Amino acid sequence: MYKEDIEQAKKVRLNAYSPYSNFQVGACLRCKDGSTYLGCNIENHGIQGICAERCAFSKALSDGKREFVSIAIVGASKGEEPITKCMPCGYCRQFISEFVDENFEFVFEDNGNIITYKLDDLLPNRFEL
Numbered sequence: 001m002y003k004e005d006i007e008q009a010k011k012v013r014l015n016a017y018s019p020y021s022n023f024q025v026g027a028c029l030r031c032k033d034g035s036t037y038l039g040c041n042i043e044n045h046g047i048q049g050i051c052a053e054r055c056a057f058s059k060a061l062s063d064g065k066r067e068f069v070s071i072a073i074v075g076a077s078k079g080e081e082p083i084t085k086c087m088p089c090g091y092c093r094q095f096i097s098e099f100v101d102e103n104f105e106f107v108f109e110d111n112g113n114i115i116t117y118k119l120d121d122l123l124p125n126r127f128e129l
């Protein structure tokens with residue numbers, strides 16, 4: 001399952017709009033009902049760009065989804081293969097924490113191996129109301 005999600009993330013990564021950084025990120029968000037939502041980073045000449053992770057979450061949330069299992073994330077510079085893990089930025093970690101529970105998994109591929117992290121691994125002692 002996670003291998004498929006990584007492959008989907010690799011495909012959508014090629015849709016990234018990243019003329020400023022030339023860094024392309026793809027994400028595949030898996031919902032508890034089995035559906036998946038894809039996202040890529042979309043930059044802007046201002047500072048209002050969106051990361052692949054929040055792109056995928058925005059699509060799913062606007063479709064009414066509220067229960068999530070995992071998000072697979074890949075990233076690399078344009079023209080390069082994403083072979084090492086691409087960790088989400090701090091803003092995405094905090095954003096995602098609003099919508100997931102402690103079982104949610106962040107999925108990466110690192111030199112062919114699937115690696116997963118929990119939110120507590122990536123954002124311990126996070127801000128919560």
Ligand code: ZN
Nearest residue numbers: 051088089092
């Ligand atoms: Zn981000």
